[in-house]
Amino acid sequence: MPELRLEDIAKQAGVSRSTVSRxxxxxxxxxEDVRKRVQDVIQLTGYHPNAAARTLASQRSWTIGxxxxxxxxxxxxxxxxPHLTKxxxxxxxxxxxxxxxxxxxxxxxxEKIFPRVSRKGLLDGxxxxxxxxxxxxxxxxxxxxxxxxxxxxxxxxSENLSFINVDNVKGxxxxxxxxAGLGYKRIGTICGPAHSxxxxxxxxxxxxxxxxxxxxxxxxxxVEGDFTEPGxxxxxxxxxxxxxxxxxxxxxxxxxxxxxxxREAGLKVPDDVAxxxxxxxxxxxxxxxxxxxxxxxxxxxxxxxxxxxxxLIENGIYxxxxxxxxxxxxxxxxxxxxxxxxxxx
Amino acid sequence: MPELRLEDIAKQAGVSRSTVSRxxxxxxxxxEDVRKRVQDVIQLTGYHPNAAARTLASQRSWTIGxxxxxxxxxxxxxxxxPHLTKxxxxxxxxxxxxxxxxxxxxxxxxEKIFPRVSRKGLLDGxxxxxxxxxxxxxxxxxxxxxxxxxxxxxxxxSENLSFINVDNVKGxxxxxxxxAGLGYKRIGTICGPAHSxxxxxxxxxxxxxxxxxxxxxxxxxxVEGDFTEPGxxxxxxxxxxxxxxxxxxxxxxxxxxxxxxxREAGLKVPDDVAxxxxxxxxxxxxxxxxxxxxxxxxxxxxxxxxxxxxxLIENGIYxxxxxxxxxxxxxxxxxxxxxxxxxxx
DNA sequence: CTGAAAGCGCTTACAG
DNA sequence: CTGAAAGCGCTTACAG
Numbered sequence: 001m002p003e004l005r006l007e008d009i010a011k012q013a014g015v016s017r018s019t020v021s022r023x024x025x026x027x028x029x030x031x032e033d034v035r036k037r038v039q040d041v042i043q044l045t046g047y048h049p050n051a052a053a054r055t056l057a058s059q060r061s062w063t064i065g066x067x068x069x070x071x072x073x074x075x076x077x078x079x080x081x082p083h084l085t086k087x088x089x090x091x092x093x094x095x096x097x098x099x100x101x102x103x104x105x106x107x108x109x110x111e112k113i114f115p116r117v118s119r120k121g122l123l124d125g126x127x128x129x130x131x132x133x134x135x136x137x138x139x140x141x142x143x144x145x146x147x148x149x150x151x152x153x154x155x156x157x158s159e160n161l162s163f164i165n166v167d168n169v170k171g172x173x174x175x176x177x178x179x180a181g182l183g184y185k186r187i188g189t190i191c192g193p194a195h196s197x198x199x200x201x202x203x204x205x206x207x208x209x210x211x212x213x214x215x216x217x218x219x220x221x222x223v224e225g226d227f228t229e230p231g232x233x234x235x236x237x238x239x240x241x242x243x244x245x246x247x248x249x250x251x252x253x254x255x256x257x258x259x260x261x262x263r264e265a266g267l268k269v270p271d272d273v274a275x276x277x278x279x280x281x282x283x284x285x286x287x288x289x290x291x292x293x294x295x296x297x298x299x300x301x302x303x304x305x306x307x308x309x310x311x312l313i314e315n316g317i318y319x320x321x322x323x324x325x326x327x328x329x330x331x332x333x334x335x336x337x338x339x340x341x342x343x344x345x
Numbered sequence: 346m347p348e349l350r351l352e353d354i355a356k357q358a359g360v361s362r363s364t365v366s367r368x369x370x371x372x373x374x375x376x377e378d379v380r381k382r383v384q385d386v387i388q389l390t391g392y393h394p395n396a397a398a399r400t401l402a403s404q405r406s407w408t409i410g411x412x413x414x415x416x417x418x419x420x421x422x423x424x425x426x427p428h429l430t431k432x433x434x435x436x437x438x439x440x441x442x443x444x445x446x447x448x449x450x451x452x453x454x455x456e457k458i459f460p461r462v463s464r465k466g467l468l469d470g471x472x473x474x475x476x477x478x479x480x481x482x483x484x485x486x487x488x489x490x491x492x493x494x495x496x497x498x499x500x501x502x503s504e505n506l507s508f509i510n511v512d513n514v515k516g517x518x519x520x521x522x523x524x525a526g527l528g529y530k531r532i533g534t535i536c537g538p539a540h541s542x543x544x545x546x547x548x549x550x551x552x553x554x555x556x557x558x559x560x561x562x563x564x565x566x567x568v569e570g571d572f573t574e575p576g577x578x579x580x581x582x583x584x585x586x587x588x589x590x591x592x593x594x595x596x597x598x599x600x601x602x603x604x605x606x607x608r609e610a611g612l613k614v615p616d617d618v619a620x621x622x623x624x625x626x627x628x629x630x631x632x633x634x635x636x637x638x639x640x641x642x643x644x645x646x647x648x649x650x651x652x653x654x655x656x657l658i659e660n661g662i663y664x665x666x667x668x669x670x671x672x673x674x675x676x677x678x679x680x681x682x683x684x685x686x687x688x689x690x
Numbered sequence: 691c692t693g694a695a696a697g698c699g700c701t702t703a704c705a706g
Numbered sequence: 707c708t709g710a711a712a713g714c715g716c717t718t719a720c721a722g
Contacts, residue, residue, distance in 0.1 A: 003464065003465055003491070005698095005699060005700085006699065006700060006701095007699080007700095015708080015709085016708065016709045016710075017699090017700080017701090017709085017710095018701085018702080018708070018709055018710080019707090019708060019709075021700070021701060021702085022701095022707095022708090024700095025701085028707095029707055029708085030707070030708085031707060031708090034707085034708085046460075048460040048461075048464045049466075049699080049700070050401070050464070050465065050466035050698085050699050050700065051406075051461070051464070051466040051467035051700095052397045052398075052400035052401040052406060052466045052467070052698080052699080052700085053397075053401050053466065053698070053699030053700035053701090053714090054466075054699080054700055054701075055397035055400075055700090055714090056395070056397040056398050056401050056698090056699080056700070056701090056713095056714045056715065056716080057699075057700045057701040057702080057713075057714050058700080058701055058702085058714085059701095059714075061396075061397060063445070081427065082426065082427055085430075085446070085448075086448065089446060089447070089448035089450075090448070090450060093448070093450065093454045093457060093458070096457065098445055098447075098461060098467065099445060099446050099447070099448075100408070100443055100444060100445045100446070101430070101434060101444050101445070101446045102434070102443075102444070103430075103431065103434035103435070103438070103444075105434075105435060105438060109438045112438060112441065113438070115391075115393040116393075116396070116443060119348065119393045119395070119396070120348055120395065121394075121395035121396040121397045121398065121399075121715085121716095122396035122397070122443065146348070260633070264633070288605070288609075350714095350715055350716085351715065351716060351717095352715080352716095360692080360693085361692065361693045361694075362693085362694095362715090362716080362717090363692070363693055363694080363717085363718080364691090364692060364693075366716070366717060366718085367691095367692090367717095369716095370717085373691095374691055374692085375691070375692085376691060376692090379691085379692085394715080394716070395714085395715050395716065396716095397714080397715080397716085398698090398714070398715030398716035398717090399715080399716055399717075400698090400716090401697095401698045401699065401700080401714090401715080401716070401717090402697075402698050402715075402716040402717040402718080403698085403716080403717055403718085404698075404717095466699085466700095
């Protein structure tokens, strides 16, 4: 059976297509009894408007896209992405948008995808994940196209761009402040890769905090990881010769790796080395110890990104909207807070 | 500036819209020099066809959807989903399809989403994840609508449905065969929740294997987990009183939990209890021991699902396509293979 | 090989 | 409040 068209409903309800359209789209200016009659027919027949026709006529697709650039190879391993995706999907459901996902796997993918996302007719707007220097290219192309765009994360050049970011600098600061406040003297950090803005910001927060506490920064206490558990493990081993009494790991995954390295070395967390992570995403309870960490609201972040994008779509892209979200210090055992409080009591 | 239309290209190239359309869509029957001329204009102007207009005229959207039903609360924690998503996204890129993701979070979501995905105009076809009894409703609705549908996983009623599944029964059998072949006598299992077809199939494989090896099944050696690490940990503790010498965990996550419980009890893997998991997804190296497991090709699975769906779209939905993918036993240390071989040598 | 024309199924001024 | 009509930007028989 062919699908029902607006016309069929109009005929059955004894009105014009215009009227049915008004009812479907909740426009005012329809007499109550007529509206009711049309709604009944729609109900009865299970009519639903054809999305393509509606998009073509109204120039609105009610679809938004999420573009994950090439450098996001960690899509599977980093819990950030499922959470972000969930937040976006939830908000799309709420605001009646459809959610299209574009995973850019190669330069060719980018060339295929770019015209699809930037040209009107498919998407009303796009969210693009930022974070690596190499991704700036597609972000700029998007920003220079006509399509409303919000960047998730910190773009390296942010003039005239709408973006939403987590305050990674302040977040890292909170983590290190916490350690410094507990009296640790040799606070190291396992930071992320240099090409990532998230890493740069968290490392920056680390430096600011130490400076404020009057510690000089010992560069041998800064080791680079790659946001993964094995990366954290390896970084921790490089840290041992510098004898840290506490370590701020720029992600929970790396914190996990650090804990493993510490224990394998026959040492204890937090007694020998205290650990603070970053993320507060649900982790395997494998640690056997609560991880003190910085909570970032990733699901909410995704929802907010959608709300900003809808604002851009409906109210124009100028002025750029720029939103920074706060983080929260979550104190658990791995930083040794209770132990030290007792000691100093 | 307004976006370019087919008409603009036609004018600039001095041909009709029909001809431009033929060039854009790679139709034959265009003289080579004309084709070249049109392509040059397209190249120069950066023209790209409007997706909605094309969809409306051709009745093909070149978009497919993935529907994750309500019961998939594990979207973030289970690495299965990012991998599946990646496979689907990759295949979509390859075949020039756009990928729309529908995360059903509630009954209301389902009511909003169903007309969108089942009505032509937005999607050409949909992949729906199966696996829990409660999801059968939306699967049946999809199957009874006009939209080409392939089920990922095993639907509880599969007549006239196209689906793609992993051979969970044989996979589990391989795992338990491996343990039985190594001479373990009291092989337990941590299975998944009863409402899941994956659990049911893997438990079934466990029973078949034991039967083939002439072991009687001791029901106290079967404990239910929930596919998470803490679930595996708790299940292992319930297993101790029955003194298993080996355990088949129906997921790597649960295997991780089991290992943690075993070690906390002061026992060793595999010396006191051997462990085999299921998935072979990249895991935190936290274990410190290689996990023997059953590899399921999830990314390929996602790609195949797309290929089947495209086949359905292009060649009709009858007869239903039903594909079962094989698994592979990956032997590492946790099952004690080498130790026992030495012993028996 | 090429073009004129109808049509895909909606929305939206416009007129009443 | 309602309807007739134009138009959104393509594709696709059809005629030549």
